[in-house]
Structures are given as C-alpha cells and as structure tokens.
Amino acid sequence: MATEALALDGVDALYGESHVLHGVSFSLAEGRVLALLGRNGAGKTTCMNTVIGFLRPRNGAVRVFGEPVQRLAPDVISRKGIGLVPQGRRVFARLTVKENLVVAHQKRGGAWTLERVFELFPRLKERQAQDAGSLSGGEQQMLAIARALMGNPRVLLLDEPSEGLAPLIVAEVGKTIARLKREGQSIVLVEQNIQLAFSLADEVVILNTGRVAFSGPLDQVRTNEALITQHLGVF
Amino acid sequence: MQYWAIQTLNSLALGGLLFLLAAGFSLIFGLMRIANLTHGALFMLGAYIGVSVMRQWPNLWFAALAAGAAVAIFGGLLERFILRQIGGNVLGQVLVTLGVSFIIADACLLTWGGDPIPIPTPPLLQMPVRIGSFIFPAYRLAVVGIAVVVAIALYLLMERTRLGAMIRAGVDDPQMASAVGIPVSRLFSTVFCLGAALAGAGGVIGGPILSAYPGLDADMLPLALIVVILGGAGSLLGAFVGAFITGFVYTFGVALLPDLAYVILFLPMILVIAFRPRGLFGKFAA
Numbered sequence: 348m349a350t351e352a353l354a355l356d357g358v359d360a361l362y363g364e365s366h367v368l369h370g371v372s373f374s375l376a377e378g379r380v381l382a383l384l385g386r387n388g389a390g391k392t393t394c395m396n397t398v399i400g401f402l403r404p405r406n407g408a409v410r411v412f413g414e415p416v417q418r419l420a421p422d423v424i425s426r427k428g429i430g431l432v433p434q435g436r437r438v439f440a441r442l443t444v445k446e447n448l449v450v451a452h453q454k455r456g457g458a459w460t461l462e463r464v465f466e467l468f469p470r471l472k473e474r475q476a477q478d479a480g481s482l483s484g485g486e487q488q489m490l491a492i493a494r495a496l497m498g499n500p501r502v503l504l505l506d507e508p509s510e511g512l513a514p515l516i517v518a519e520v521g522k523t524i525a526r527l528k529r530e531g532q533s534i535v536l537v538e539q540n541i542q543l544a545f546s547l548a549d550e551v552v553i554l555n556t557g558r559v560a561f562s563g564p565l566d567q568v569r570t571n572e573a574l575i576t577q578h579l580g581v582f
Numbered sequence: 583m584q585y586w587a588i589q590t591l592n593s594l595a596l597g598g599l600l601f602l603l604a605a606g607f608s609l610i611f612g613l614m615r616i617a618n619l620t621h622g623a624l625f626m627l628g629a630y631i632g633v634s635v636m637r638q639w640p641n642l643w644f645a646a647l648a649a650g651a652a653v654a655i656f657g658g659l660l661e662r663f664i665l666r667q668i669g670g671n672v673l674g675q676v677l678v679t680l681g682v683s684f685i686i687a688d689a690c691l692l693t694w695g696g697d698p699i700p701i702p703t704p705p706l707l708q709m710p711v712r713i714g715s716f717i718f719p720a721y722r723l724a725v726v727g728i729a730v731v732v733a734i735a736l737y738l739l740m741e742r743t744r745l746g747a748m749i750r751a752g753v754d755d756p757q758m759a760s761a762v763g764i765p766v767s768r769l770f771s772t773v774f775c776l777g778a779a780l781a782g783a784g785g786v787i788g789g790p791i792l793s794a795y796p797g798l799d800a801d802m803l804p805l806a807l808i809v810v811i812l813g814g815a816g817s818l819l820g821a822f823v824g825a826f827i828t829g830f831v832y833t834f835g836v837a838l839l840p841d842l843a844y845v846i847l848f849l850p851m852i853l854v855i856a857f858r859p860r861g862l863f864g865k866f867a868a
C-alpha cells in the first residue's frame with residue numbers, strides 16, 4: 348500500500364449559505380499525480396481552498412499524511428507541507444521576484460533552495476530584481492510554481508497552471524510538472540486542459556456540481572468518451 | 583535672520599517628532615487598515631511614563647526606551663484582545679480606539695495630575711550649537727537626527743530584510759501570504775507593537791520640547807492624521823515627507839499668522855485630498 352499523502356473525506360463546503368461541495372472524497376498517494384477535473388464552477392478551486400484552509404469545511408475531514416488539518420489556519424497547513432499554486436497565480440505584485448521566493452522558503456529537510464529554483468526557471472533568475480507585477484503571465488505562472496516549491500511541499504496543489512497561457516508556455520509548464528513528477532513530488536493538478544492533465548496524471552477525479560462524479564486510474568477515463576462528454580464537455 | 587533660522591529648526595524638530603508618531607500610525611493603517619486613533623494617547627502615555635521613569639533614573643534615552651517598551655506592551659494587548667476581535671469593522675475600530683484614547687487620557691490625568699510636567703533636556707544637549715553665524719538649541723538638532731536614523735532603520739527593515747518582505751507580502755495579499763506559511767496576523771501584531779513603541783518613545787523624546795500635559799494627545803493626533811493624509815497611508819517615505827511638511831506649515835503658520843495657524847495647517851491636506859486622494863506617496867485612497 349502506498350502512503351496516503353492527501354485525503355478529502357466527506358467534505359461539505361459552503362460559501363455563506365451556498366452549498367458548493369457535497370461530501371467530496373478522494374485521496375492522493377505519495378509520489379503520484381492526481382488530476383482534478385470538471386467544468387467551470389464544478390468546485391475544483393473550492394477543493395483547493397478547503398485543503399489550504401481558506402475555507403473551513405462544514406463537515407468532513409482533510410488529512411495530510413494522515414493528520415487532520417481541517418481546523419487549522421492556512422499558514423499552519425502550509426507548514427504541514429501543502430504548497431499551493433493558486434488559480435490566477437496571485438504573485439505578490441509589489442515584491443521583487445526574489446522576494447516572492449524568499450518569503451515562501453521553508454526548509455522542511457527538502458532540496459528546494461533559491462539556487463535550485465533559479466536553475467529550474469532561469470528566466471526568473473534573470474528577472475529576480477524586478478517587481479513580480481511587471482512579469483508576463485507565463486513568467487508569473489512560473490513564479491507561482493517556484494514560490495510553492497520554495498516551501499518544499501510534501502503535496503503540491505496546482506490550480507489551472509495552464510490557464511491563459513500561450514501554447515508554447517503551456518508546453519513548458521507541462522514539462523516542468525513532468526519533471527517534478529519524476530522527482531517524486533506528490534501533486535494535485537486542477538486543469539481545464541484535458542490533454543495536459545491526461546499526459547501527467549496517474550489518477551483522475553471528476554467533479555460535477557460539487558460532487559465526485561468519477562474517481563479512478565487514468566486508463567479508465569482516457570478511453571471513456573461518454574464519461575468525458577458528460578462531465579467535461581469536450582471531444 | 584536668526585529668528586527664521588530658529589523657526590526652520592523648530593519646524594524640522596516638530597517634523598521629526600511627527601515622523602516618530604506618524605510612522606507607526608501609517609504602517610498600521612497601511613498594513614491592517616486600522617485607523618488607530620489611540621496613537622495620540624500612546625504618545626502622551628509615553629511622555630508620562632517617561633516622567634516617572636526619569637524620577638528614578640534621570641536619563642532621557644533610557645526613559646524613552648522604557649516608555650517605548652511599556653507602550654508597546656500596552657499596544658500589543660489592545661490589538662490582541664480588542665481590535666482583533668472586531669477585525670474588518672472599520673467604524674467599530676475607529677470608535678473603540680477613540681474610546682480607549684479617552685480612557686488613557688483620564689487615567690493619565692488621575693495618575694499624573696493636571697499640571698504640565700516638564701521633561702528636562704539631557705545635560706549634554708543643553709548647550710546651544712553654533713553653525714556659521716547661527717545659534718541652535720542642540721536638542722532640537724538631535725531630535726531631527728533621531729527621526730532620520732529611525733526613518734532609515736525602518737526603511738531597511740521593511741525593504742531590505744526577509745521579515746520586511748513578509749510584512750509587505752501580507753499587505754499585498756494576506757490570504758496568499760498565509761498560504762505560503764507566513765504567520766500574517768502575528769506579523770501584524772508585531773508591527774502594531776512597533777508603531778506603539780515609536781509613539782511612546784516619541785512622547786519622551788518630544789518631552790523636552792513639548793513637556794507632558796493633559797491634552798497632549800488631542801494636540802498630536804490631528805497632526806498625525808494630517809501627516810498620513812498628506813504623505814499617504816502605508817508609505818514610510820510619505821510619513822517622512824508629510825511629517826516635515828506639516829512641521830514647517832504648522833511652525834511658520836503659528837509664527838506668521840497665529841490666528842490662522844490651524845486653517846493653514848489643513849490647507850495642504852485639503853489640496854491633497856482634492857487632487858491626489860492617495861496622498862503624495864500612498865498606495866490606497868484614504
């Protein structure tokens with residue numbers, strides 16, 4: 348049995364009175380990539396928000412390597428080893444590129460340092476003294492990934508890393524994620540770009556209006572056109 | 583000539599004191615969006631604590647440090663147990679901080695009485711300093727020097743250290759900052775304490791010029807507000823420039839047109855609000 352890195356267990360989440368997640372359960376094994384798919388508004392980002400602690404689930408549990416974290420604050424959850432690359436990147440615009448990375452550094456016995464992150468993204472090194480707000484969209488996405496890596500996360504959450512990027516940049520981001528996977532990083536990948544998700548995932552979870560519509564290994568989805576058309580609306 | 587030279591130095595000294603007062607006010611407002619109206623009272627409380635400390639240990643600098651520490655602790659308790667409970671409620675915070683100011687003012691009146699208490703100038707700085715053909719009171723020069731040193735230290739802290747970058751990240755996007763592991767609310771409490779410490783120490787350092795008296799709080803708070811509106815909330819440079827502008831306008835206003843001093847004081851502020859609501863260097867509309 349592989350170690351469970353992250354698990355959602357019967358999570359109900361609400362924004363005010365609007366009930367968005369209904370008993371969502373899935374789990375990610377250590378060193379694997381789980382693609383979390385679904386249409387706009389399906390609740391993918393809400394799952395991420397619940398894991399990092401932006402949103403407290405009303406019911407259910409979130410476990411990080413077996414430890415319940417659903418009552419903890421985001422900074423504490425981050426220190427338990429969750430790294431978030433949020434939808435829309437949310438780099439600290441008025442900090443320099445280097446400052447964005449330095450403030451997010453957590454050792455946790457991991458290998459990621461400023462030097463290694465700059466090695467992975469040479470473009471960020473060239474622009475390290477520039478304000479992050481002045482970077483291009485692709486560069487900001489790389490910075491958001493690099494910032495999450497600086498925390499040496501045990502689980503990396505990527506929320507639509509390809510959103511709004513030119514195809515060439517999407518390919519580059521894809522290559523980076525593939526490399527992280529090879530190095531054994533546990534990853535939850537939220538994507539609308541199904542091809543990209545399929546090229547990286549081991550497991551797939553499909554959300555539909557806040558419920559898990561499918562959960563299983565990649566092979567069972569890739570060839571199942573009915574499933575894909577019904578819940579993802581592509582092909 | 584001597585008269586105007588002295589007025590200029592007085593302006594600078596008042597500007598320096600206003601910077602010590604307004605830097606914390608501005609940082610706290612810029613970071614936490616709390617308009618901390620206790621700031622004038624913290625300045626006065628610092629002055630009175632300085633008075634008591636100096637009765638035991640007659641050293642102004644030690645008294646300033648002690649008062650800064652005591653007021654920082656007071657500010658920390660205020661932030662932790664009162665202001666944080668009503669986080670996000672701007673009107674509530676304005677009313678509560680105003681109420682706490684009244685409480686501090688009354689407590690000071692009870693403890694230290696209603697007569698102004700002078701704070702002696704340190705002996706080494708009592709001599710006048712001769713620069714060219716002008717003679718200046720040395721202590722006022724020292725106050726300007728302290729303000730400049732504090733300004734540089736704060737600048738380095740905020741712009742050149744990891745801690746400062748973390749604070750700025752928390753200002754930029756508090757939620758995202760917490761998601762990368764930054765303990766945002768703890769950092770903000772620290773800044774609140776730092777701002778209170780500056781105000782408290784400022785009260786003692788201002789003592790030889792202003793002395794400690796009931797109403798010192800109400801005299802200083804409007805000046806701090808003007809500084810922050812002029813310079814722009816959340817900007818250290820703004821607090822610095824705004825403090826010296828206010829120091830000059832107030833000092834020369836009183837000297838030239840004593841009857842209109844307050845009107846003149848509010849003029850630049852009104853101009854800034856009309857034409858540049860963010861203040862000269864600010865990031866937010868006030």
Ligand SMILES: Nc1ncnc2c1ncn2[C@@H]1O[C@H](COP(=O)(O)OP(=O)(O)OP(=O)(O)O)[C@@H](O)[C@H]1O
Nearest residue numbers: 362365367385386387388389390391392393394434
């Ligand atoms: N802050 C919020 N307040 C209220 N409702 C929200 C909030 N954020 C999201 N929602 C609602 O919750 C539902 C799920 O949103 P969520 O952002 O999780 O979807 P998503 O799957 O990430 O979509 P997308 O692919 O467009 O990013 C949507 O109906 C959305 O309108």
Ligand SMILES: [Mg+2]
Nearest residue numbers: 391392393434
């Ligand atoms: Mg989303």
